[in-house]
Amino acid sequence: MPDSRRQTSEQIAFQLAGEMCGWVLAFAGGDATGEVNFTPPGAPGLPGTYRIGSVKFEDITVEFSTGMTKPFYDWVIGALQRQYKTADGAIVEVGLASKVIGQLSFTNALITEITFPTLDATAKDESGIEITLTPKTTVRSKPDSTLSWKESQARKPWLSSNFRVAIDGLDCSGVSRIESMTVNVARDAAGKPQYLTIPHLAITMAESHTESFRQWHADFVINGNNSPYNEKSGYLLFLAVDLKEILFKIQLAHLGIFRLVTDDSFSDGVRRVRAEMYCGDLQLSCGPGAFG
Numbered sequence: 001m002p003d004s005r006r007q008t009s010e011q012i013a014f015q016l017a018g019e020m021c022g023w024v025l026a027f028a029g030g031d032a033t034g035e036v037n038f039t040p041p042g043a044p045g046l047p048g049t050y051r052i053g054s055v056k057f058e059d060i061t062v063e064f065s066t067g068m069t070k071p072f073y074d075w076v077i078g079a080l081q082r083q084y085k086t087a088d089g090a091i092v093e094v095g096l097a098s099k100v101i102g103q104l105s106f107t108n109a110l111i112t113e114i115t116f117p118t119l120d121a122t123a124k125d126e127s128g129i130e131i132t133l134t135p136k137t138t139v140r141s142k143p144d145s146t147l148s149w150k151e152s153q154a155r156k157p158w159l160s161s162n163f164r165v166a167i168d169g170l171d172c173s174g175v176s177r178i179e180s181m182t183v184n185v186a187r188d189a190a191g192k193p194q195y196l197t198i199p200h201l202a203i204t205m206a207e208s209h210t211e212s213f214r215q216w217h218a219d220f221v222i223n224g225n226n227s228p229y230n231e232k233s234g235y236l237l238f239l240a241v242d243l244k245e246i247l248f249k250i251q252l253a254h255l256g257i258f259r260l261v262t263d264d265s266f267s268d269g270v271r272r273v274r275a276e277m278y279c280g281d282l283q284l285s286c287g288p289g290a291f292g
Contacts, residue, residue, distance in 0.1 A: 010096060011094045012025075012026065012027060013093075013149065014089065014091055020147075021071060021089075022072060023292075024062050024064045025063040026062075026063045026128075027061060027091050027104075029061055030057070030140075031057075032055055032057050033056045034053070034054075034055050035054045036050055036052060037052070038050055058138075059112070059132050059133060060091070060133040060135060061130055061132050062130065062131050063129070063130045064129055066156045066158055066247055066289065066291075067151050067291075067292035068292055069291065077283075077284050077285065079131075080114065080196070080284050086109060086110050086136075088105075090103055091103070098148040099146055100144075102140070102141075102142055103141050103142065103143055104140055105138065105139045105141065106137070107136050108135060108137070110191075110193065111185065112185045112187070113130075113132035113183065114129065114132075115130040115182040116129055117160055118178070118180040119161070119178040120177045122176070123159070123160040126157060126158065127238070128158075155292060156241075156245070156290075157241055158247050159241065163239060165234065165237070166234050167234035169212065170216065171209050172205070173209055176205060176206065177203065177204040178201070179202040181282075182199055184196070198279050198281060201255065201278075201279050202276045202277075205272060205273055207262075213260060217275075221257065230256075232256075233252060233253050235252060236250040237249055245289045247286070247289050248286055249285045249286075250282050252281075253279070254279065254281060255277045255279055255280070257275060257276070257277045260276075262274075
């Protein structure tokens with residue numbers, strides 16, 4: 001996501017139905033664009049005419065982490081539970097002295113994408129979850145007001161290196177990287193939600209910890225024992241800096257391995273293997289430390 005918003009405002013507030021939900025990391029999009037229609041001239045030598053037809057409101061992308069309120073998390077979690085609820089709200093840019101420097105209001109917004117970040121044991125950057133909102137309308141304004149809000153508890157940092165993964169019957173202790181995953185809401189021509197498309201799970205691990213994965217791959221792929229009975233379940237934990245407190249948990253269901261290859265993209269001399277699995281479903285939950 002473009003990060004320019006962070007440079008023009010001190011904080012970015014997210015509101016649902018007029019209620020404060022917390023400070024988000026970044027946002028982009030939400031502008032209104034008119035469709036330009038051209039009518040050819042009625043006679044040679046005359047100019048044609050242009051008119052603005054329908055208006056398209058761009059999707060809004062929002063990156064958030066810990067420190068949000070329960071109604072916000074419930075909305076995101078509900079999208080993964082196929083509830084498909086729309087909401088009205090606003091994104092408010094707040095500058096020095098709590099002065100509002102800009103506001104993007106939206107109506108009837110549907111969460112149409114949820115992206116979980118790449119996790120890397122060697123990374124030091126702050127991590128966040130990104131959602132894409134598809135609004136019915138948007139309006140930009142600059143209210144002459146101030147906005148201040150304090151979380152009920154201090155927001156707990158979440159680094160992309162602070163994670164743990166577990167899959168039934170597999171040795172995951174050597175996993176050092178998990179690729180980003182994006183869940184999409186498939187919609188019909190009228191924009192009505194139909195179903196979720198769940199991404200594959202791709203993990204990278206030290207070659208010395210791959211024996212259980214190799215056995216599953218041989219049985220599931222080569223030997224053809226890939227019925228639902230042979231699928232696996234697991235979970236992914238996003239942890240606080242103490243590597244003990246759970247901030248977020250992704251429950252993974254109906255995992256099926258389909259690819260196991262050597263990963264030569266690393267230059268530290270450690271031989272690694274990348275395993276790729278389809279994922280039939282995933283669900284998100286929040287630990288107490290996630291709330292603001």
